[in-house]
Amino acid sequence: xxxxxxxxxxxxxxxxxxxxxxxxxxxxxxxxxxxxxxxxxxxxxxxxxxxxxxxxxxxxxxxxxxxxxxxxxxxxxxxxxxxxxxxxxxxxxxxxxxxxxxxxxxxxxxxxxxxxxxxxxxxxxxxxxxxxxxxxxxxxxxxxxxxxxxxxxxxxxxxxxxxxxxxxxxxxxxxxxxxxxxxxxxxxxxxxxxxxxxxxxxxxxxxxxxxxxxxxxxxxxxxxxxxxxxxxxxxxxxxxxxxxxxxxxxxxxxxxxxxxxxxxxxxxxxxxxxxxxxxxxxxxxxxxxxxxxxxxxxxxxxxxxxxxxxxxxxxxxxxxxxxxxxxxxxxxxxxxxxxxxxxxxxxxxxxxxxxxxxxxxxxxxxxxxxxxxxxxxxxxxxxxxxxxxxxxxxxxxxxxxxxxxxxxxx
Amino acid sequence: xxxxxxxxxxxxxxxxxxxxxxxxxxxxxxxxxxxxxxxxxxxxxxxxxxxxxxxxxxxxxxxxxxxxxxxxxxxxxxxxxxxxxxxxxxxxxxxxxxxxxxxxxxxxxxxxxxxxxxxxxxxxxxxxxxxxxxxxxxxxxxxx
Numbered sequence: 001x002x003x004x005x006x007x008x009x010x011x012x013x014x015x016x017x018x019x020x021x022x023x024x025x026x027x028x029x030x031x032x033x034x035x036x037x038x039x040x041x042x043x044x045x046x047x048x049x050x051x052x053x054x055x056x057x058x059x060x061x062x063x064x065x066x067x068x069x070x071x072x073x074x075x076x077x078x079x080x081x082x083x084x085x086x087x088x089x090x091x092x093x094x095x096x097x098x099x100x101x102x103x104x105x106x107x108x109x110x111x112x113x114x115x116x117x118x119x120x121x122x123x124x125x126x127x128x129x130x131x132x133x134x135x136x137x138x139x140x141x142x143x144x145x146x147x148x149x150x151x152x153x154x155x156x157x158x159x160x161x162x163x164x165x166x167x168x169x170x171x172x173x174x175x176x177x178x179x180x181x182x183x184x185x186x187x188x189x190x191x192x193x194x195x196x197x198x199x200x201x202x203x204x205x206x207x208x209x210x211x212x213x214x215x216x217x218x219x220x221x222x223x224x225x226x227x228x229x230x231x232x233x234x235x236x237x238x239x240x241x242x243x244x245x246x247x248x249x250x251x252x253x254x255x256x257x258x259x260x261x262x263x264x265x266x267x268x269x270x271x272x273x274x275x276x277x278x279x280x281x282x283x284x285x286x287x288x289x290x291x292x293x294x295x296x297x298x299x300x301x302x303x304x305x306x307x308x309x310x311x312x313x314x315x316x317x318x319x320x321x322x323x324x325x326x327x328x329x330x331x332x333x334x335x336x337x338x339x340x341x342x343x344x345x346x347x348x349x350x351x352x353x354x355x356x357x358x359x360x361x362x363x364x365x366x367x368x369x370x371x372x373x374x375x376x377x378x379x380x381x382x383x384x385x386x387x388x389x390x391x392x393x394x395x396x397x398x399x400x401x402x403x404x405x406x407x408x409x410x
Numbered sequence: 411x412x413x414x415x416x417x418x419x420x421x422x423x424x425x426x427x428x429x430x431x432x433x434x435x436x437x438x439x440x441x442x443x444x445x446x447x448x449x450x451x452x453x454x455x456x457x458x459x460x461x462x463x464x465x466x467x468x469x470x471x472x473x474x475x476x477x478x479x480x481x482x483x484x485x486x487x488x489x490x491x492x493x494x495x496x497x498x499x500x501x502x503x504x505x506x507x508x509x510x511x512x513x514x515x516x517x518x519x520x521x522x523x524x525x526x527x528x529x530x531x532x533x534x535x536x537x538x539x540x541x542x543x544x545x546x547x548x549x550x551x552x553x554x
Contacts, residue, residue, distance in 0.1 A: 023503045046481065
């Protein structure tokens with residue numbers, strides 16, 4: 001491949017994979033059976049030139065490859081007022097990856113599609129939340145592959161043999177002990193993104209194991225936890241004792257070794273993390289957004305049940321960001337109509353931080369997503385309000401921030 | 411310029427570069443943290459928020475957050491808004507990839523090297539730093 005016998009696209013891809021190997025500490029490459037591409041987000045001209053260049057050189061993926069969110073809703077971009085020139089560039093970028101043989105999944109939650117990997121599978125995934133979920137919850141094996149390296153791995157079917165592809169680096173080196181918390185807290189949906197947001201900076205890029213979590217979190221709760229941890233830190237693998245597959249016991253998660261670090265999570269530190277997710281002083285809400293990572297069908301249906309019979313206040317933009325697959329199911333179940341009757345824009349293929357969807361004058365973004373709350377100020381120039389799903393829906397209807405009494409107030 | 415200090419860094423993507431140091435103890439995500447059109451640090455929660463990193467020597471412990479950071483750095487290289495060099499305490503593949511892609515696609519890249527945490531403490535915002543091909547850093551202290 002390096003010599004160019006498999007074509008110039010493969011040669012360039014292989015050269016980049018080989019140059020990256022030492023940065024991962026790898027002396028060789030290993031094969032993967034699946035790839036997920038993040039480079040389909042329109043970040044500027046460089047990404048477009050690279051993807052179109054590879055497609056033009058005849059690049060073709062050699063393993064099943066899914067695509068991350070892109071920068072437009074391919075079906076309804078006009079309904080959301082996306083600029084035609086921008087949409088054209090976003091479409092060209094998506095087309096370049098489709099020409100190379102990737103599947104048009106366009107979602108940041110590929111682990112909730114039919115293309116999800118299985119335990120132990122070697123994969124080349126990008127998108128920080130997807131990497132964390134695949135490693136932690138499924139037990140598939142991937143490092144965090146950045147834009148453009150992901151497509152190089154998909155073309156070559158190879159990754160540097162290092163890091164989380166190997167056994168030893170998957171063992172926890174750090175133990176996170178949850179202190180005594182109010183019993184009602186760990187049942188709440190908002191506990192998980194808050195815990196994740198707190199863990200991100202504590203873990204850095206270390207592998208940790210959480211112990212003392214007396215709950216059976218759903219896939220959606222784990223998704224929120226890991227997306228938050230991968231936003232506030234570089235978490236790529238996090239074990240939860242008795243919950244995730246490589247941590248049936250604390251000792252197994254640690255590989256029988258002593259941890260190099262121990263941290264204790266207190267109620268007080270969780271409260272601080274929760275407060276840090278909100279940068280707005282209060283008052284009026286301009287935008288309410290759900291779906292980072294993309295809403296699962298279950299999450300979207302919960303929204304439909306909360307929104308049914310209500311209506312967003314005038315001037316409040318409501319976004320439910322999800323995949324085309326989920327939106328189609330919502331359409332057929334009748335729940336899309338309920339969400340739209342509330343005033344929600346149910347977008348597919350994209351989300352509010354990878355495409356200009358919210359109005360430019362918006363100042364305050366309310367969300368149940370720690371990832372949206374984290375990136376809102378930098379990427380959208382808004383202040384964030386992090387809240388529960390119910391509080392977000394009620395605030396959208398009221399037009400001002402509504403908070404409910406909760407164990408966080410204790 | 412004041413006295414000179416010299417440090418041996420470990421080159422990851424070697425080259426010669428120089429610039430004014432922009433340093434922080436807090437990891438930075440290029441995605442959501444750096445504007446490739448201007449070179450501004452835009453993560454409002456980051457201590458360097460509002461500073462411009464174009465042509466400077468960015469010194470941070472590590473990258474952070476999204477894998478999309480490589481693309482942002484590549485775009486900055488294409489636009490000429492990238493730092494002249496990026497020094498971290500840990501090898502950061504997301505940052506390294508952006509720089510390697512810059513080299514492959516545009517024959518331009520920020521020099522990437524690692525230093526120890528203790529050495530990183532010697533690299534302070536406002537000082538002038540030059541990097542040689544072999545990773546030798548020379549710091550010119552600002553008079554104070």
